[in-house]
Amino acid sequence: MNFISFLKHQLKTLIIGYRFMQVVEAPYGAFSKIGKYADVLMDQQGMQLLIEHLSCTSEGKQALAERRYLGKVDLDALYQLPPNTLGHLYAAHMKQNGLVPPPVREPAPNDYVYLFNYISETHDIWHIVTGSDTTKAGELQIETFSLAQFYPARFWIALLAKNFLKTALFEIELCEELMAAVVRGWIMGRRAKPLFGIPWQEHWETPIDQIRAELNIDSVLSADMEAVLTKSATNAPASSAFEANDSLSVVTLVS
Numbered sequence: 001m002n003f004i005s006f007l008k009h010q011l012k013t014l015i016i017g018y019r020f021m022q023v024v025e026a027p028y029g030a031f032s033k034i035g036k037y038a039d040v041l042m043d044q045q046g047m048q049l050l051i052e053h054l055s056c057t058s059e060g061k062q063a064l065a066e067r068r069y070l071g072k073v074d075l076d077a078l079y080q081l082p083p084n085t086l087g088h089l090y091a092a093h094m095k096q097n098g099l100v101p102p103p104v105r106e107p108a109p110n111d112y113v114y115l116f117n118y119i120s121e122t123h124d125i126w127h128i129v130t131g132s133d134t135t136k137a138g139e140l141q142i143e144t145f146s147l148a149q150f151y152p153a154r155f156w157i158a159l160l161a162k163n164f165l166k167t168a169l170f171e172i173e174l175c176e177e178l179m180a181a182v183v184r185g186w187i188m189g190r191r192a193k194p195l196f197g198i199p200w201q202e203h204w205e206t207p208i209d210q211i212r213a214e215l216n217i218d219s220v221l222s223a224d225m226e227a228v229l230t231k232s233a234t235n236a237p238a239s240s241a242f243e244a245n246d247s248l249s250v251v252t253l254v255s
């Protein structure tokens with residue numbers, strides 16, 4: 001590596017670190033900062049590997065070729081569908097969380113823009129399909145599911161790293177719950193069929209149980225695994241790994 005390349009590498013590392021700390025300190029769901037974080041993480045090689053992975057299915061290959069989106073989404077109309085359908089559950093989820101449907105988008109100029117938009121507009125559909133709620137654990141579960149579904153791109157791994165550091169610094173009491181969500185999301189994502197490229201707008205009227213069965217999605221693991229994951233925190237050792245003063249010292253060092 002020559003000197004110029006070394007400087008470019010060092011500069012990119014610094015920018016990634018800066019964007020990383022921005023999303024660590026930002027509230028959950030700060031999509032503008034997450035978008036900037038994604039921009040500095042993705043490179044040509046990683047993008048090519050991701051495209052090759054997503055093109056392995058006919059649905060994925062067609063979606064990338066057409067760069068197709070959901071189109072116009074009428075939440076009021078979807079809410080009128082039977083309660084067990086994808087459309088009704090999606091509309092109820094959006095309304096209950098004060099969310100608006102994704103905009104009708106113009107054709108994407110390249111694969112990177114398309115994938116970022118696709119992930120953004122299908123994120124809440126994947127919430128419904130995987131049975132992941134909007135708690136911090138639910139969000140972490142859907143992120144880990146997405147990591148298992150997409151090629152392990154830097155973005156998904158780095159997003160999990162952000163959440164782990166956020167938990168370590170500010171919410172250590174949630175560690176057990178969040179780690180259980182990571183395990184569930186990973187296993188569920190690995191055993192499910194690929195979701196990328198599915199034309200969800202054609203399945204609004206399909207019962208959610210049918211969709212999950214066809215995609216091999218089940219958020220409940222084996223009885224033994226569930227027993228381990230739901231083990232009460234009261235069974236943990238009484239003494240913490242760090243005393244309160246030690247924890248404060250650690251936070252001070254990394255601040």
